[in-house]
Amino acid sequence: MKQKNQNLIQQLVSGLLILAVIVMLGWLSVRYNVKQDWTYNKRNTISESSRLQLASMSDPLRMVAFAYPGSPERATVQYFFDQYSRFKKDAELLFVDPSSEPQKVKDYNISFAGEVVLEYQGRRESLRTLSEQSITTALQRLSYSGEQWVVFLEGHGERSVAGSEDQNDYNLFAQVLQEKGLKVQPINLARTPSLPDNTSVLVVASPRSALLPGEVTLIDNFVKGGGNLLWLADPDHEPGLTAVAETLGIEWQSGYAVFPEYELLGTGHPGIFVALDYPAGPVTRGLSEVTLFPLVRSLTAKPDSGWTAQPMLQSSEAAWLEVSPMDGSSVVFDPEGGDIPGPLDIGMTLTRELPEVDPESEEEASEQKDTDTADEEAPAKTRTQRVALIGDADFLSDASLGQLGNQQLGLNLVQWLASRDAQINIDVPKAPDTHLFLPTWATYLIGIGFVIVLPLLLIGTGIARWVIRRRR
Template identity: 55%
Template structure:
């Protein structure tokens, strides 16, 4: 091989090495300026959900995030990653780190109790949260998004559903807590003890009273509705609804009886009196809502709007259903001449324009022939909680908050049966060490034979 050829090959090798180094440098520079991520988790739980993106889109203006984390703490990296998802969806989300050891004045100003707390600030309002999970952050943003206090008032004293008895599975304790998490204030009022509905009531809830209201209490509820107040009326079929004067003002007639759904075995509800809503009529409460909801033992209603009310169906049972007016405890039911055939109106909304204190507002009422679906026993089934939250948000005139509910990730836990756990223990503690021992003995034996 001539010297010229050797020099040419040497130059080619050095040129290839230089090209490789240049390529590595370019890739390194690009990696600092651009990034790409692929989410392989079930349910894409490392990607910002549509609910969180919708929440961010509803908030005009910057959001400031202050993370009170010590310098050098690995938690800072986690906070950057978690809020990086929010920054990609809304560029004016600003993340600021505060070292509690060097800025004690900010610790006092923001009332920080322990390192790692996060303070979200929007439009002059603040929320402090202990972590950075998406449900925690997005629900805090929901609370920040609405200015002022909005009260959801539950009437009590007549056998209505409780919102404070955690041991009662038919209570609405979890529902009340979910409302609080979304920034709504919740309280109860017994009109016998306090004969007045608070002036700051945004939504009044009649949670299926079991006993009749006194005439003075009925008049208070009538005055509230006549004055433009928003109302959520839940009426189980087990008890008379009462408040006939209020129903007349709304143009609603509650029908006595239990709705029966003969196709319950096909749907899989397990009971002919359970109503599974899989489709919804056009209604602002369920616009964009695509979850199935389950209503145990429902009654129907008839609405003939009066007093300028406009009605929109919310829950409608199919033609196959009927309202059983007879006894359902016998075990067998059938459609007869005394029953009311389907389709049945199970839920409806009413709206009208009214003038309150010189302002034109839209008054809203929601009527549901069931209260069990919001009880602690059934709230977490299918889309019940989302539907119940939509009702309250719509009645409180918080339309931008509809359908914003971050779903729980389906792959955060590994469930192993007792036998599976024992198999893992045997495999890793006994079988795997024995296999390694056998491999070692086998290699030693083969070497001995050589």
């Protein structure tokens, strides 16, 4: 009897422990939400770039979806919202029924059911199709309130952004910049002899002919006044703009950079520069992709120029600058002939601190000077002027932009020059193909296998088993 009671108590305790474990697991499942994405390429989790973008947005984010109740669009919106809200807890989702709230449809300027509006800091972005790339790109545009203009110099054979069909132009690069929320504008200084006041970055992409003296003066004054500049100079043409180079304290070296390791890398030409790694710097920090530059030149920075120079793209010690014309691939380092040994600086960034100009503060300062009882002056505010220089303009052309990490480097350059540091290295890659395409013969083979062969095998197996049993 005693043994029976002990067994009963043990069973009761075991049952209570099991019940406690079940209750605890239930409480943990409600309290904590754990998700694991085992799909290929983490398809159901937003990329690191999107997570970085969300981390840079300190204010609440709101997603307003105009979709009918029970429609498949609502499920799609909920799917993407769940992915983003996992990494931004103050994100909010609001569904609006277009049929019952026509005033909201009018206020948000909605064109059709299924449209989604993102709201951040009072600004809005409308999306007609949902994907991680479209959502994160829209978030990038929402992150900055002011209009930032990237102005491309034209009129001297520079790379055009005006929609030409020449593969050497910058049509695709301009489109990528616009997708990131930057405004792109070409300018011919001979026709419009002034740079817009809202110019955030001026791009000089390897002019093929000399600029007029007045144009050079305009660009030089822009740099002296604190403007940010991206200057790309192909080795095929002299960079010109001597006054601007003197202001920057740099010198473009004439010739073609030669890379003897081209056979190991398989580039096919000793003049093609492949950047496998990068010196530590603000533009290339975190950039792990290889970049490719067809035919480059090098440059040097003068000491005591007032600028802080930092290498951005640098060759190995085995490279050199060939000062004589390159004929095919048979080039030999000739120091007596003037060839310059490596390592060579192919790209460089320049920065300097300038006083921040504010008209209101200038007025206050002048009034303060007139008073005899002036307090001790507060430290002046400063801002950083930024310049980037690269001895090649081909790497951003339509023909080369999609190669390796060229697009990412180009984006990093402009984002850094526009002081959008939080956007550097945030570029969502397109998802790999989710569809399986088979040739016609494979489709027929699968169809015959499932419709004819597999049923015949099942029937044959059944008949064989029936015959075996009959013989027994």
